[in-house]
Amino acid sequence: MENLNRSPTEIEESLNAKTFYKALSQAIESIGNDRIKLVFSNFQFDETKKFSFIKGDNSIIYPKREFELEGNPSNYKLEIFNFVDKNKELICNIYCELESETKPKWIEDLEKML
Numbered sequence: 001m002e003n004l005n006r007s008p009t010e011i012e013e014s015l016n017a018k019t020f021y022k023a024l025s026q027a028i029e030s031i032g033n034d035r036i037k038l039v040f041s042n043f044q045f046d047e048t049k050k051f052s053f054i055k056g057d058n059s060i061i062y063p064k065r066e067f068e069l070e071g072n073p074s075n076y077k078l079e080i081f082n083f084v085d086k087n088k089e090l091i092c093n094i095y096c097e098l099e100s101e102t103k104p105k106w107i108e109d110l111e112k113m114l
Contacts, residue, residue, distance in 0.1 A: 027090050059077060
């Protein structure tokens with residue numbers, strides 16, 4: 001019997017949240033239109049998150065206190081999610097560049113031993 005207690009998962013949801021946020025920020029800055037830049041500027045990064053969800057309660061972003069847009073912030077998160085969905089390759093490339101710049105401490109320790 002198939003398990004019905006599951007939800008769709010996007011691969012980017014398993015990425016490092018901070019690095020993903022930086023990559024998304026750079027992608028929006030480089031190719032985003034004025035609308036997505038405005039929407040994104042009304043959110044801030046949640047430092048407590050470990051995984052890179054955009055939608056839902058576990059999102060890495062939340063509305064700034066001085067949220068300047070009318071309506072439900074969830075609808076604006078959906079716009080950001082759609083930007084991610086349409087620009088996965090660019091965000092992936094930026095993410096990989098950023099990740100290659102930082103090594104986990106255990107790798108640095110291992111390299112010192114060699």
